[in-house]
Amino acid sequence: MLTRRAILAAASLAAPAALAQEAWPQRAVTMIVPWAPGGSNDVVARLLAPALEARLRQPFVVENRPGGGGSVGMALAMRARPDGLTVFISSASNHVFHPLIANETSYDVREAFQGVAMLADVxxxxxxxxxxxxxxxxxxxxxxxxxxxxxxxxxxxxxxxxxxxxxxxxxxxxxxxxxxxxxxxxxxxxxxxxxxxxxxxxxxxxxxxxxxxxxxxxxxxxxxxxxxxxxxxxxxxxxGVADYAVRSWTGAFLPRGTPRAIVETLSAAFKEALEAPLARTRLRDIGSEPLFMDPAATDAFVREEYTRWGPVVRAANIRIE
Missing domain, CATH: 3.40.190.10 (Periplasmic binding protein-like II)
Incomplete structure (x- = not known):
């Protein structure tokens, strides 16, 4: 038989685990879009935000922080605490192309951010x-x-x-x-x-x-x-323009170091939001193709983009004016 003391001891041991699994998020989540309102990233973020709110029961607030080819919003997201309350809605433009063109060496986007989900092909x-x-x-x-x-x-x-x-x-x-x-x-x-x-x-x-x-x-x-x-x-x-193809995309990222449980919870919420027939229809109606990838696949995809476009940017000698 379990004694009262044993039951209390078991409860005290379970408490930290219960606290660690406490529902996330406990307050509003900010979704930073590094472009002005009206752009494709902004449209995708605002389309998915209500579905995220419904699943996670907290507001998801889209905050536009344009400037510097997306680098202003990126820097803000990079400095955020890794607590899952600041989500970066990024794109090929500021996540791959701008760092390559700017020859940015003070940080590595691939290491600064943890992939959460790929959302759309644009x-x-x-x-x-x-x-x-x-x-x-x-x-x-x-x-x-x-x-x-x-x-x-x-x-x-x-x-x-x-x-x-x-x-x-x-x-x-x-x-x-x-x-x-x-x-x-x-x-x-x-x-x-x-x-x-x-x-x-x-x-x-x-x-x-x-x-x-x-x-x-x-x-x-x-x-x-x-x-x-x-x-x-x-x-x-x-x-008639030979060898011409440039794709864009929209993805969700968190600061590296965010607890894995939060990353996976948010990724699952994005997946569910993208699987909703209405969301898929509305994304296609505005010209975006739903493109979900899980956290590991999102990180791998970003690294592949760097491998592909780095030589192209160098060969074309494209630089920031």
């Missing part, structure tokens, strides 16, 4: 203002060649996937085009719609609403194959 698209007399990439190339002094193109920021996609387009075509960086997809879109810049390379989710309203014209998608949402939109590569 196509880059070449778009123009309706006043530009081009209906496809070949016509755009021909028009640019007639413009004395070249043509400006906008992107969501220095070192963004849009920037790299634009520079790759310049190199593959030999065109005289000049990069104009913005503090996110939203501001770049505003200037494209207003005619301040004649063309831009941006993520498809940012471009769909103004394209459907006739305020911008989509010419080509930067993926290797056409995307399901816009099957009639040809790839840039199939329109």
């Amino acid at each position: 196509p880059n698209v070449l778009a123009v203002h309706p006043a530009v007399p081009a209906r496809n990439v070949q016509e755009l190339v021909a028009w640019i060649r007639t413009q004395r002094g070249g043509v400006a193109y906008g992107s969501s920021g220095v070192g963004s996937s849009n920037h790299l996609a634009g520079e790759l387009f310049r190199m593959r075509t030999g065109l005289d085009i000049t990069h104009v960086p913005y503090r996110g997809g939203g501001p770049a879109m505003a200037d494209l719609i207003g005619g301040t810049i004649p063309m831009a390379v941006m993520n498809l989710p940012t471009l769909i609403p103004p394209a459907e309203a006739g305020r911008v014209r989509l010419l080509g998608v930067g993926t290797a194959t056409r995307v399901s949402l816009k099957p009639d939109l040809p790839t840039i590569q199939e329109q």
